[in-house]
Amino acid sequence: MATGRTHRPATRSRGIPEATVARLPLYLRALTALSERSVPTVSSEELAAAAGVNSAKLRKDFSYLGSYGTRGVGYDVEYLVYQISRELGLTQDWPVVIVGIGNLGAALANYGGFASRGFRVAALIDADHALTGKPVAGIPVQHTDDLEKIIQDNGVSIGVIATPAGAAQQVCDRLVAAGVTSILNFAPTVLSVPDGVDVRKVDLSIELQILAFHEQRKAGEEAAGEAAVPAAARKQPAADQGPDGDVPAVMPA
Amino acid sequence: MATGRTHRPATRSRGIPEATVARLPLYLRALTALSERSVPTVSSEELAAAAGVNSAKLRKDFSYLGSYGTRGVGYDVEYLVYQISRELGLTQDWPVVIVGIGNLGAALANYGGFASRGFRVAALIDADHALTGKPVAGIPVQHTDDLEKIIQDNGVSIGVIATPAGAAQQVCDRLVAAGVTSILNFAPTVLSVPDGVDVRKVDLSIELQILAFHEQRKAGEEAAGEAAVPAAARKQPAADQGPDGDVPAVMPA
DNA sequence: CGCTGTGAACCATTTCACAGCA
DNA sequence: TGCTGTGAAATGGTTCACAGCG
Incomplete structure (x- = not known):
């Protein structure tokens, strides 16, 4: 996610969705690996698996770049590598x-x-x-x-x-x-x-915190009932109020 | 976003949107800074600025956690630090x-x-x-x-x-x-x-590639000569070197 | 009065499902 | 026949705008 105030309202001409741009490097990496193994063509299904996405998404992504595939066959690896590199601006220094x-x-x-x-x-x-x-x-x-x-x-x-x-x-x-x-x-x-x-x-640190959130939730689900949560907390510079379960809590102070 | 095949079908009960979870650490960091300066309360406007988001989004995000603010006043810094920490699971080790x-x-x-x-x-x-x-x-x-x-x-x-x-x-x-x-x-x-x-x-490498994509586009717009981005970026025309010839990125070790 | 909390509109992205071409 | 390319539906997220409370 670009952080800066960079909301280009309407990327004119070749409007490639941001989400697609963010995946192009992923496809490129997978394609490069195939290229090294001299694999000539891939189907959207195979390439999607290698890149860790689903095939419909991949096809839709590629459709924003142009029609670089061949129906009934798949995509030419070398050609795609080149097209994506160019799109990403990697053909320059x-x-x-x-x-x-x-x-x-x-x-x-x-x-x-x-x-x-x-x-x-x-x-x-x-x-x-x-x-x-x-x-x-x-x-x-x-x-x-x-x-x-x-x-x-x-x-x-x-x-x-x-x-x-x-x-x-x-x-x-x-x-x-x-x-x-x-x-x-x-x-x-x-x-x-x-x-x-x-x-x-x-x-x-942010990435770890996001993982912690999910991790915590897993622990919670695991212990079906309430009152679960293992020996918790060692942090408490918190405010006066601060039980555990989420009390309808009203602001203190 | 989480990469693995981790599509939990229905996050029941406390369904906090993924996008919101990803921002909680940002809010927490901003709040921690305020807390260190002993600031007692913040408005959504101020906190949003400090976290680099807009205030409507921040308020919506907080509304998923509960109603922790005070109308006409803002949010109690210490209290929010605690609530977000708890939500993220940071009150445990x-x-x-x-x-x-x-x-x-x-x-x-x-x-x-x-x-x-x-x-x-x-x-x-x-x-x-x-x-x-x-x-x-x-x-x-x-x-x-x-x-x-x-x-x-x-x-x-x-x-x-x-x-x-x-x-x-x-x-x-x-x-x-x-x-x-x-x-x-x-x-x-x-x-x-x-x-x-x-x-x-x-x-x-992926982050840099995404930047390169946007950078390339800026260069293109610039050439079109519009009343747009003054940015005075210049980059070497660079030998449009071969399409491939790149090695799989391997992490240092 | 000021600022939060939130329904509703809006927009972006993903997924579905199938038409159409090699 | 098999797989791409893509409208259309579904989902998820953001922004608007204002009601409601302290």
Whole structure:
């Protein structure tokens, strides 16, 4: 979900639904694997299984791109790989900067998945002078002072923020001012950006919390009756009121 | 969204929409920040701004939890923190294991956001004997051989997979067999799991590809020269290199 | 009066089911 | 005949707009 105020009201011309765009990389990955095994064609059923979706959805998705299949046969793997790559803009080179070279930033710099598609880590940037010049994943870290120059010299339009939360907005502002128009944010903060700038966020803690929600519910169902919930809680900075079951509760204070 | 074949047919009783659940951690984070600043109450408008959503959505979301606000006033911060925490299951302790202690696994182990909520890193597991016993983030890495025992001894129900793609399904199967019912997957693979097991995935490469799609489109619009997005993005025309020739993204390890 | 809570309208996405082509 | 491509229905989510309460 793009976070920024990026609600393009009506994506003119080739309006591909956002949900479809989000699945294209999935199809691409599955197709790439098939391509490596020299599989010439796939049916929507097979490809859907490999991508983890159902076949009707896949066919509908592809129908937004055009009619690239052959009835009675399926899809040509190589051809589809190319079409999807092109649609995603992966047939061009995307220089990317990573700002914040801590544990996570270093992991990202080393992540093979970047280079393998159209992405290229153009620079690593950190505010810590002690890191400046030190190579991480074979690339010397540069100092934040030079951020603007780095962006401009490399024609970077995509930035990755892996700084602590406190620094993220500031870094974001500088990236945007320097010309970056797409940001992948790993810092646990809501970034505000001007219109026209896309932000996507990845938040580990949020993902875990969503899992916890479902996990909790499973535990509840399991113990059919009430009064279940194992030895719970160790958290309680909560408000005065705070039994367990949801009392019709009225606000305290 | 949860990836696994986890279509629970009818979430009875407290049917909180998935989309709402996904936003609760966002609200919680914003509320926690307010709580730290000792702000007693917030309006839906203010809280929505802090969480990066609009106020109508926020109010609708909260209405699924119950009526925790006061008309004419707003929401009591502490009380809401408690209610949302409880709803998400964060009032209990969730031991988590991280499998695959490469760059990413180490970054995750060091990630403060885990511990700060109800999550506790119960164990780090890796297949590399050279790592066994070595402390990462203060926790000694254990060997994959002991995976089942570790899961059971610690009562772990949430597992994080940060292994290379090739090992992910196997690790997943073992985790599930040992009793794990929620998985956060960082490996670029579609995991198949039995019903009742939730899988969420985080894929860096996919996020970047989605950004690239929008970025490419911006470049196109710009060329059309309209009274649109001023964004001064520039990117290398880039050699429209071959359609394929890319390697499957493999996670660092 | 101000702000929450919520029915109802609206919009996006998914699923169904089948027509139509190779 | 088999599988794609796609209208149409169903579902899920968002936004509107205002009634109702503190």
